Amino acid sequence: MGEPLRELVELYPPPGLPDSTVKSFLVMAPLAPPIAPHDEHALLRRVAAQDRKAFEALYQVYYRRLFAYLFKVTRRGELVEELVNDVMLAVWTGAARFDGRSRVSTWIFGIAYHKALKALARAAAAPAAHASDDASREEREPALAAASEEPERLITRRELASTLGKALGALSPEQRAVVELTYYYELSYHEISDIVGCPVNTVKTRMFHARRRLRELLPRLGVSSHTG
Numbered sequence: 001m002g003e004p005l006r007e008l009v010e011l012y013p014p015p016g017l018p019d020s021t022v023k024s025f026l027v028m029a030p031l032a033p034p035i036a037p038h039d040e041h042a043l044l045r046r047v048a049a050q051d052r053k054a055f056e057a058l059y060q061v062y063y064r065r066l067f068a069y070l071f072k073v074t075r076r077g078e079l080v081e082e083l084v085n086d087v088m089l090a091v092w093t094g095a096a097r098f099d100g101r102s103r104v105s106t107w108i109f110g111i112a113y114h115k116a117l118k119a120l121a122r123a124a125a126a127p128a129a130h131a132s133d134d135a136s137r138e139e140r141e142p143a144l145a146a147a148s149e150e151p152e153r154l155i156t157r158r159e160l161a162s163t164l165g166k167a168l169g170a171l172s173p174e175q176r177a178v179v180e181l182t183y184y185y186e187l188s189y190h191e192i193s194d195i196v197g198c199p200v201n202t203v204k205t206r207m208f209h210a211r212r213r214l215r216e217l218l219p220r221l222g223v224s225s226h227t228g
Helices: 002-011 019-027 037-048 052-074 077-097 104-125 133-137 151-169 173-184 189-196 200-220
Strands: none
Touching: 037 052, 037 077, 037 104, 052 077, 052 104, 052 173, 077 104, 104 173, 104 189, 151 173, 151 200, 173 189, 173 200, 189 200
């Protein structure tokens, strides 16, 4: 998860976030090593007991994952940092209500999903102060360049990231979430069902419509839509 996420932020920096914030994300929030599910359950029990060190450890484990997920779902960089903090605050205050029947990650990403949709609804109802973000996102230079990479390869990857970003941005937030959770986080439909709070068949339907829409969009953007 670490390298794809670093590439996401380097090649496709979230709009609305200054370079200093992006650099802080890459440098000051190092990717914590993954921990086993049973260890995450133990960590969350300590959080439920108001153990601040346990919460800090959990925050380090999930900060980058939540940052990437919320950015991909919302496509609104100005919302991401606040949303990450909202999600982790909900984890801190609601850890005692976690029933242990699912993975901790499923529970946390479920909180993130619903908070993202609410934030998008609020943003849609408010004046479009950031209406130019979507139009300018693909034209922005990366905050940090991969210095060791050949320029041609870096340009190709940047163009591909921009093109895929445009295609994903054309999906509804609900469809986009299913695509991201399936392909980037490699979750099963049953796990996604728990996260987004809908039946498995609904998840499958959203994926069907998302893939059909991407097959229409990608050739127009110069990318093969063949998915195997």
